[in-house]
Amino acid sequence: MVPTVPPAVSPHRRPPRGTVRAYFRNIRLALSTAFDGMSVTMSYMFRRPLTIQYPDKIDKPVQEMLPESYRGVLEVDMDRCTVCLQCQKICPLGCINIESCKNPETGNREVTKFDIDIGLCMYCGLCAETCNFDALDHTREFEATVTTPDQMILHFVEKPREVTKLKAAEMPVRKHKGSILQKMIPAFGRRHPQEVWTPTAYAAAPVPALKAPTATPKPAAPVASAAPSAADSPTPEQAP
């Protein structure tokens, strides 16, 4: 029953010559390394845990601590959407479902359906990249828990609405990411609904000073988002 495997010797150090010395060296190593490890873990008994308990013992919403490039649940700002169907075409899974028609009375195009199946979405971000009007984008919302399966399909168009004819530069400011979702589904709502995520808020380090920077970038935001979209949108002649 005695195993015929050579004794395990630590690869890091040169094993000493002579098996008797190696034997006792192994015993010494086993005891001393176990002693070291035990002292390290014991010292952790006196340390404050680094983990912060989610969700009710953190001092700001997790959504605000997430990195800028985080891909959460998709959201559409219908005020900026031109129904170009780029997102629907590029989606590899077909989770975006858009329908539009011409209103016989007014002659304008109307979008009747803009559904996103978040149960199907794999958060690849292709749709957000193709959207030229900054209408469709990922939010930082991730607690997408719903009670029935059909609630997983988000209906961004409740009743038929006219498609915007404005140029990108003239469009209304993109609503803050997450604010549309919060209105649609209360379960998505944060516990601090007044605080809306902005990139600068995360960059501001100290915790108490957080509220001031969140409020200030609001007027700055339209300039920041409108200027680049006006500058680098030469091609899209979507105006119908």
Add this chain to the structure above:
Amino acid sequence: MSIGLGHYLVVSGLLFSLGLYVLITRKNAVAMLMGVELVLNAALLNMVAFSRLGRVGPDKLDGQVFALFGIVLAAAEAVVALALVLQLYRAFRSVDTTETTDLKG
């Protein structure tokens, strides 16, 4: 009503004959070994029963010493027998005693 030497002897006799039945009927070598263990247990039970309830008197423990020796011998026998059975299985891919009849191969 009380339990005497005869009761223990009856139990050990039944154990012995069941072990004998196993030895006669089984073809599997391991199963035959189990029969041997039954027989040995019957014998050891006899020894302890006689040492306690026999004519020798309760303070004579020779029977128990013999039982201890017997237990140790049984363990040793089982070890060797099972090593042989394993080797038999390696050679014949079977431990059926009616199949493993080749002497040379």
Add this chain to the structure above:
Amino acid sequence: MNGSIVQVVLFYLLAALALTGACLVAFSRSIVHSAFALLGTFVGVAGLYALLAADLVAIVQVMVYVGGVLILILFAVMLTARVDEGKESNPTVGKIPGLLAMLAMAGLLVVTAVKAFGPRTVISEANPPSTVSPIGNLLLSKYVLPFEAISVLLLAVLLGAVTIASGRMRKGAGGKQEGEAPR
């Protein structure tokens, strides 16, 4: 305990356990069930030893038989069991002659036991306080030679078992086989 009722009840319970185990060993169709049924026999016999005030022997019985021999047998069963044997993994030959021989032997032994010791039930009243130190003294005084011989035997068995189990019996035919998983 005082009171012979306890002793009688315990005796019959333990004897039933031992004999049920032995019957399962003898008549079970699956060799694994046979092997596990040995547990009943070993524990039952150990209980009978304890009833006979042989506590050291009882404990050694449990330790060596259950903790050693039974485990070895189980390992052997699991290493040599075949997948294709199915339910009937423990075939028997000659059931009728076997039964006849068993009944004859049982009859002989039981009749002898009852005739010789049945009416004269020997009850020793005085419970020896402990059998451990008297047995130890016996092992190192009267039985010191068998004791030493047994230790030499155990050493020989240890070496022999390792040699037999690890050696090759013949080249090429078997080779090292691992036990199949049961089905």
Add this chain to the structure above:
Amino acid sequence: MNIMHYLADLLVRSLFKADPATWPYTWIAYAVVIGVGALLAFAFVAIFAGPVTWIERRIAGRIQSRIGPNRNGPQGCLQWLADGIKCWLKEDLVPATADKPLYLAAPYLVFTGMFGAFVVLPFGAHVIAADLNVGLLYILAVTSLVVVGLLMAGWGSNSKWALFGGVRSAAQLVSYEVPSAFSLMAVVLMAGTLSTQGIVGAQGGWPWQWFVFRNPFLFAAFIMYFISAIAEGNRTPFDLPEAESEIIAGYNIEYSGMRFLFFLFAEWANMWIMAAVATLAFLGGWQIPGISPERIAEAKGWTFVGWQALSFAIFVFKGTCLVFTIIQIRWTLPRLRVDQLMITCWKYLVPLSMGSATGVLLLMALVREGGIVDWVMRGAMLLVGLLVAGAYIRKVRATFMADRDNYKKMEGRDLWYPPYRLP
């Protein structure tokens, strides 16, 4: 005279006004008292095993710098109850291809093997179910039932992983029984008896009367017993039968509901048993410092009860300290490989524990007990123990200090968090 006899006799005397020695139905009283005692021991296991699961998870959280369960009850202290009730209510599944009788019987066999050991554990000066004169051997023997139970579970489940787990576990338990028996033999040699109360009685209340600090060989035997006991309990770093990375959960993988709970129960009970055996064999058991066992036996009335309670508390405290160490080891050391496991046993522990037993014999022959050499040896061993403890505390402090300033700079608050406070 232990507490069971005493209570049974008391019952007969007070309730039936009969003399227990001659009354023909005394055995019924004995049976009742034994039944109640078994129930109490079962309750002890349950009450010990349950909260220890919670404590272990909290300790694990601390060691890994996280929090642990804190939702059910104040600070999560009812988590174990919730888990238990959940397991109780779950469906008891039997796989369709399982070997049904073996599958169903296995958890009870494992549990019986563990629970049987409680009979001879001396919880206090007279608090013991039965003081067998083969006590330690009995513990070793009855725990071998566990091996059969594990093999039974492994085979009965009819699953590859369960069988691997069962066979591994059996091989490990059988191997590590040898060094644990040898290191306990060193104690038995010193005490001159196998009875657990006798072994405790051979020691004293003060640390220099414990067997650990008697001589260097017993000190080594204590460490080796502790290691092999951990291995016998299938605890990390020897938890190969349950190695998640290779075999998903081992022998209990197919079990669910109450039967699964029985396996866990046995594991926790076993943790207590090995801590208790180490305590009684090496750490002086229930002995109260400065109070001799004779004084406890002579005491009357409430003084007697008080001494019993104090000895019980001391025993449970020592055992719990060892249980804490076992838990800490689990969250410190990585798991061994199979070959390393076997090498640790057969090449290191077995010869060394044989050597320690022989060394104890030699010292018993050469050194007169109570002589100058004996006392010098005890003093030296106690000094070694204190030095090790001091080095441990220094090392813990150094590790703590190394990170303290860094933490303060990063988080803006102090690193210190006393262990009794729960986050």
